Amino acid sequence: MNTPETSGRRAVTATELFDRVEAILLKAGLHPVQAAAVTRVIVAAEADDCKSHGVYRIEGVLRTIEAGKVKADAEPALMPDEKPTIVRVNANGGFSNASFELGAPLLADRAKEYGMAALVINDCTHFAALWPEIEFLTALGVAAMAMCPSYATVAPAGGRYPLLGTNPFAFGWPRKNGNPYVFDFATSVVARGEVELLRRAGKKLPDGWAVDPDGQPTNDPEAALAGALLPFGGHKGSAISTMIELLAGIMIGDLTSSESLEQLGSTTLSPSHGELIIAFSPEAFADHRGRNPFSRAEALFEAIAGQGARLPSERRFAARANSEKHGLILDDTEFETLTRLEAASARR
Amino acid sequence: MNTPETSGRRAVTATELFDRVEAILLKAGLHPVQAAAVTRVIVAAEADDCKSHGVYRIEGVLRTIEAGKVKADAEPALMPDEKPTIVRVNANGGFSNASFELGAPLLADRAKEYGMAALVINDCTHFAALWPEIEFLTALGVAAMAMCPSYATVAPAGGRYPLLGTNPFAFGWPRKNGNPYVFDFATSVVARGEVELLRRAGKKLPDGWAVDPDGQPTNDPEAALAGALLPFGGHKGSAISTMIELLAGIMIGDLTSSESLEQLGSTTLSPSHGELIIAFSPEAFADHRGRNPFSRAEALFEAIAGQGARLPSERRFAARANSEKHGLILDDTEFETLTRLEAASARR
Numbered sequence: 011m012n013t014p015e016t017s018g019r020r021a022v023t024a025t026e027l028f029d030r031v032e033a034i035l036l037k038a039g040l041h042p043v044q045a046a047a048v049t050r051v052i053v054a055a056e057a058d059d060c061k062s063h064g065v066y067r068i069e070g071v072l073r074t075i076e077a078g079k080v081k082a083d084a085e086p087a088l089m090p091d092e093k094p095t096i097v098r099v100n101a102n103g104g105f106s107n108a109s110f111e112l113g114a115p116l117l118a119d120r121a122k123e124y125g126m127a128a129l130v131i132n133d134c135t136h137f138a139a140l141w142p143e144i145e146f147l148t149a150l151g152v153a154a155m156a157m158c159p160s161y162a163t164v165a166p167a168g169g170r171y172p173l174l175g176t177n178p179f180a181f182g183w184p185r186k187n188g189n190p191y192v193f194d195f196a197t198s199v200v201a202r203g204e205v206e207l208l209r210r211a212g213k214k215l216p217d218g219w220a221v222d223p224d225g226q227p228t229n230d231p232e233a234a235l236a237g238a239l240l241p242f243g244g245h246k247g248s249a250i251s252t253m254i255e256l257l258a259g260i261m262i263g264d265l266t267s268s269e270s271l272e273q274l275g276s277t278t279l280s281p282s283h284g285e286l287i288i289a290f291s292p293e294a295f296a297d298h299r300g301r302n303p304f305s306r307a308e309a310l311f312e313a314i315a316g317q318g319a320r321l322p323s324e325r326r327f328a329a330r331a332n333s334e335k336h337g338l339i340l341d342d343t344e345f346e347t348l349t350r351l352e353a354a355s356a357r358r
Numbered sequence: 359m360n361t362p363e364t365s366g367r368r369a370v371t372a373t374e375l376f377d378r379v380e381a382i383l384l385k386a387g388l389h390p391v392q393a394a395a396v397t398r399v400i401v402a403a404e405a406d407d408c409k410s411h412g413v414y415r416i417e418g419v420l421r422t423i424e425a426g427k428v429k430a431d432a433e434p435a436l437m438p439d440e441k442p443t444i445v446r447v448n449a450n451g452g453f454s455n456a457s458f459e460l461g462a463p464l465l466a467d468r469a470k471e472y473g474m475a476a477l478v479i480n481d482c483t484h485f486a487a488l489w490p491e492i493e494f495l496t497a498l499g500v501a502a503m504a505m506c507p508s509y510a511t512v513a514p515a516g517g518r519y520p521l522l523g524t525n526p527f528a529f530g531w532p533r534k535n536g537n538p539y540v541f542d543f544a545t546s547v548v549a550r551g552e553v554e555l556l557r558r559a560g561k562k563l564p565d566g567w568a569v570d571p572d573g574q575p576t577n578d579p580e581a582a583l584a585g586a587l588l589p590f591g592g593h594k595g596s597a598i599s600t601m602i603e604l605l606a607g608i609m610i611g612d613l614t615s616s617e618s619l620e621q622l623g624s625t626t627l628s629p630s631h632g633e634l635i636i637a638f639s640p641e642a643f644a645d646h647r648g649r650n651p652f653s654r655a656e657a658l659f660e661a662i663a664g665q666g667a668r669l670p671s672e673r674r675f676a677a678r679a680n681s682e683k684h685g686l687i688l689d690d691t692e693f694e695t696l697t698r699l700e701a702a703s704a705r706r
Contacts (some may be wrong), residue, residue: 039628094641095443096643097484122581124442125441125442125444126474153605153609155601166667167667169665169666170665171665183601195594228490242592242594243592244590244591245543246545249529249541250598252658253529253531256655261638261643263645288636294440295444296611299611299612310614314521316519318516318517319514319515319517
């Protein structure tokens with residue numbers, strides 16, 4: 011990362027990358043609020059060397075638009091209050107990102123006013139990592155938990171068929187100085203993409219990743235892709251993934267992973283479903299207890315790092331520091347992707 | 359379980375067991391609201407054949423009282439509202455159970471009124487499984503999530519020293535007919551007690567359970583008990599356990615697992631810390647979405663059970679059905695424990 015000039019890797023400024031990606035998405039017909047919000051995630055991902063949500067994802071976004079599986083011209087709408095702790099945004103079939111940006115400041119305000127609050131995003135096509143959302147909220151001084159279904163690729167522990175999604179679960183805690191405490195992980199052992207990468211490389215899967223179509227453990231990527239991934243942590247991870255289907259699918263009146271796959275008919279486009287984000291005001295919960303929750307949390311983080319364990323997201327934050335110094339590092343393939351998509355845009 | 363008469367196992371009615379356990383706890387000086395609430399957990403655990411919180415735990419409760427590590431005569435107090443979504447009960451140094459019983463009905467009401475709400479229990483000595491609390495709330499028609507620290511026996515993933523507790527995480531979803539969907543698990547691979555059992559049996563630990571005092575993986579129970587347990591699911595479980603320290607320890611202004619161990623100086627007594635329970639009104643979250651969350655959840659549960667995977671707590675519910683038919687089944691050792699503790703009570 012410190013030698014961006016080697017092996018076809020070059021730097022680009024965040025502003026330049028933002029402008030290029032946004033222009034491609036606008037040309038593809040994405041509403042300006044959607045284009046800007048999706049672009050922010052892609053640029054943030056590249057800044058953090060988090061390639062799974064970076065430039066390579068642009069084509070998936072375009073494919074999803076072309077397949078008519080997202081309403082490109084949709085504007086998100088804040089729904090009337092039903093309950094004071096539930097901020098609800100309807101994406102109206104657009105990508106989730108602009109809906110998050112519309113609802114998040116209000117979510118933080120409500121959490122501070124009421125102690126805790128939820129942001130429900132409904133009727134969205136989901137293109138997002140959860141950590142940029144968590145970091146947006148921790149920057150506003152609230153702790154936050156986020157979760158959503160995906161599409162069915164994971165069997166429940168002890169089962170045989172895909173029913174659950176890779177269902178990400180994320181959490182963040184604000185830190186007054188520096189980067190927040192943030193984790194964001196799939197509740198499957200791995201993402202489906204990692205199985206696909208091993209298939210292409212002709213490699214075997216490690217034990218415990220997947221079952222074949224008969225529900226038997228398999229190390230064969232083909233059999234795994236025809237069968238199902240497994241949740242992380244056995245029945246415990248499976249239970250958490252099921253909780254996510256219940257809270258962030260069924261409870262919020264939106265699709266489960268199984269329904270999302272049925273509606274989409276493919277695992278190569280962005281899935282449709284909702285998302286649930288819960289925010290907590292640490293000051294409100296700690297009130298009258300006479301101890302500062304933020305300084306106490308620092309002591310906990312020091313005790314973790316001080317024994318050689320890593321805090322989550324450390325790798326991303328190191329990449330971000332590097333990007334701030336040297337620019338965002340893309341490789342030749344990524345630059346070619348941008349140039350090719352720009353040329354295709356110009357022919358529209 | 360269907361032949362309670364064999365091998366020293368006999369049935370007792372729930373009422374008889376309740377009366378005998380409550381009398382022992384009252385004689386030990388426990389305030390009536392505490393004695394009744396602790397007894398309810400012990401009887402519920404025996405009814406569900408969940409021996410880890412059953413009759414054998416009475417002596418731990420008595421030891422904790424005798425060591426002065428719980429305020430036996432404390433009455434829990436509902437604290438004045440700071441924020442409408444935070445119901446706060448101070449246990450005043452007593453066992454957590456009576457505090458839960460005081461706050462839980464109000465928690466469910468608040469969740470229905472505001473969409474979601476939290477119950478914070480502070481300054482309690484913790485003797486409880488979380489599932490009885492979750493089931494109390496699901497019976498009131500809300501979904502609920504509960505978590506608490508413990509005492510430091512678990513190293514963070516990649517670490518070497520005990521810092522986290524076995525930090526249980528529990529969740530429940532109400533079902534209109536029959537038992538709720540409930541899970542309740544330690545975020546460590548196993549409970550410390552299981553290591554202790556293998557040590558006594560002279561057996562080795564499976565891989566992945568623990569590290570020795572140098573942070574190296576170990577299969578030796580002695581080395582594990584001198585070292586640290588590991589979180590379930592690697593860095594993911596470690597992150598969830600850390601979240602529990604933050605939300606249900608630090609945020610609520612109560613002890614972390616590390617502080618709790620320091621205060622207690624032992625892992626053989628019940629630890630002091632707080633607890634956080636979050637309740638959600640499914641009706642409120644699903645409002646205006648036109649789909650019944652309860653019937654949709656049933657379809658999800660059927661899809662899990664229909665492919666041969668178990669729903670969590672099935673074993674407990676089967677035991678409960680058996681207990682309802684045949685009474686609660688105790689073995690000779692458990693009956694002897696009751697008789698011995700009653701005799702000791704009579705000598706006070």
